[in-house]
Amino acid sequence: MSNPADLLYADSHEWVKVEGDEAVVGITHFAQESLGDITYVELPAAGDTVSAGKEFGSVESVKAASDLVSPVNGEITAVNDTLENAPEQLNGKPYETWIIRVKLSSAPEGLMNAAAYEEHCKNEHH
């Protein structure tokens, strides 16, 4: 699966779609494939503050667990609570399944474009 060109990517395998002063955040195809079948998503609440590089939740699969790391700074304005009962959406359609929407308090920094992110993933395959 190719990584959409209109998104930005964090080295911790979250994607970001910037829409004006808001950002939508999800996890990448690489992330969901590495985790395997996702069975649980720990979600934050709307109104919570997120900081770039800091954990805002977690995902669990049958075999593993992983932190969700915010790629941006800001305040959460909406949470995709359909993931509570249907976390497998993250496996099936990682780029159509958002996790949080954030009102940005600063412009995103240090994120990669799709080409740079693909290189990053190649380096994680040993």
Place this chain on the structure above:
Amino acid sequence: MSELRTTPLTAWHAAHGAKMAPFAGWEMPIQYEGILVEHQHTREHAGLFDICHMGEFLIEGPGADAALSRAVSHNLATLKAGRCRYGFILNEQGNVLDDCIVYRFGDDNFMIVVNAACAAGDFATLRARLPESVSLKDVSDDTAKIDLQGPESLDVLEALTGENFHGLPYFGFVKTTWNGASLLVSRTGYTGELGFELYIPAASALAFWEALLKDARVKPVGLGARDTLRLEAGLPLYGHELDDRHNPAEAGMGRMMTSEADYVGRAGAGEIRQVLLGLELEGRRAARNGDPVLAGGKEVGVVTSGSFAPSLGKVIAFAWVDKAAADGVNFTIKAARAELAATRAELPFYKDGTARKKLA
């Protein structure tokens, strides 16, 4: 570090997109399509598992029956030829060195099937416990073990071999041939479903594996789903639910300890210090091996295995709990990211398995 060992099927797995990972010193397939799909396919149809990493030893010679009866916990006095039985190799204190299946071929002729991680130690233990007149031969390298499990496994196996296995009882086996290769068909398994453990010479393993997969009812299944299937079926995994600090009675296996032979560890095999409990958790977050178990705010045990159970739609776990707290119903599990509420559950967790189905 030493190289990972490979099975006759390792190259096939890699070529067919399996995610591979080290397991007990072997490079094994964890999943092909995905754990949930493979799990469900095994519950509904037939899953095929590469279990070649497990160890097989042949034990024979005059006095083998009596000598083996003293070396392992299995009650061989009531084990007929053509039947196999689950049991343990115990240490002197009665704790579990390994769990294993003993097959009786004849009066003084057996096969014992052991866990990969324990195989070298088991061989040394058995050699030390058996007299010189009894031969102990490790045939693991020459023996491929392939498990075919699921409600459609019988039909698949009969279609491939042209033979009738409806007469095989649970824990019964028969020796036959496939394409000129010797084949041992054992009606046993590790999934809770009707199924077979199949032993064939390593040289025939790949052809046999591919022949079974030609049947549309069969999918390859990795060790990931093998773990969720066995956990739902309430079956222990050595190194998790069984270890050399606990005895069979503590693991809930006391009733099967019917051997009257003077076997190693017999005296200590019944003392209860901790109890292995099945637990059901609230929510979808899993407890994992090593998570502390609390009751009344006090640590009373530890989780040995835990996972989301695909066939149950909830999280289940096994845990060792101190005897004094083991009659409790409600526990708290201190998982890595949260405290989880757990309730004691009856085993097996999954009760609709077809393993013991009457066939005749």
